[in-house]
């Protein structure tokens with residue numbers, strides 16, 4: 001059944017191994033981030049085989065699926081008050097920035113007879129999660145007083161909201177915060193979690209400050225791409241995930257709509273260019289599954305034209321070999337495309353064992 005998302009396990013493992021190895025040389029452990037593929041267990045297992053130290057996901061529903069895998073699980077999104085019980089149950093460690101939530105985690109951990117590990121997130125300028133640097137010591141002091149949680153270290157997240165690129169200076173600030181906490185409270189912290197796939201270029205160039213000992217990596221593993229500059233990582237694959245959709249209509253049609261033009265299916269006014277008659281195909285996939293901007297046709301003659309909820313229109317005029325109804329068109333995907341196709345229950349997932 002189409003549409004289908006084809007996932008190549010061997011390529012996934014190869015990418016993960018390449019990145020784990022690159023990080024290991026700098027004494028950095030990798031949290032393998034599974035959220036972009038909705039934590040499909042078979043894929044997460046492959047990351048563990050490749051040597052990741054932990055598995056990380058932003059959603060508890062995803063971590064639940066990984067419960068059987070014997071590595072620590074990290075919750076990446078700051079916990080909601082409403083999920084504290086499940087956080088303690090399914091995550092061994094979580095990223096946090098709110099003392100009230102951390103207190104709840106502590107109480108819940110005591111109730112469950114556990115100790116829950118905490119990474120205190122520091123906002124170093126990207127303006128998503130984290131306490132400001134000047135508040136770190138006082139929050140750390142409060143965390144250290146709690147019995148149900150253990151402060152394992154500090155972390156930061158960059159290049160997500162504020163598009164701030166991690167630099168050695170910024171990451172040195174994180175290490176300073178960690179050292180200040182250790183000094184003031186006489187308590188060793190063993191994790192300095194220095195960001196996501198946008199920190200990898202520092203590892204590649206040997207510029208990552210000593211003291212950063214963990215990175216949380218998703219995109220670089222699934223797409224073989226660092227995300228500070230969007231460069232390909234050598235010796236990795238960008239086609240671990242590919243999408244296949246089937247042609248349901250194929251006709252020579254004009255390229256300019258006929259009649260009085262109002263709005264499209266999504267209430268937007270579009271601009272159309274008259275390019276004469278085209279060989280136009282409709283594929284059985286739509287915006288409910290994937291944004292057209294996240295698709296990269298693997299056959300270079302295929303041109304993306306537009307899409308509505310359940311239909312994707314492509315131009316096949318320049319294709320040498322004759323496509324016909326029932327044929328399949330293949331795409332590579334950008335990050336958002338892997339995410340949405342993984343999430344869509346209408347997209348079949350096919351895992352190719354090596």
Ligand SMILES: *Cc1c(COP(=O)(O)O)cnc(C)c1O
Nearest residue numbers: 033076157196197216217218219
């Ligand atoms: C998603 C996420 C990551 C992984 O980011 P990539 O760019 O996919 O490597 C790391 N940390 C946090 C907090 C995240 O939410």
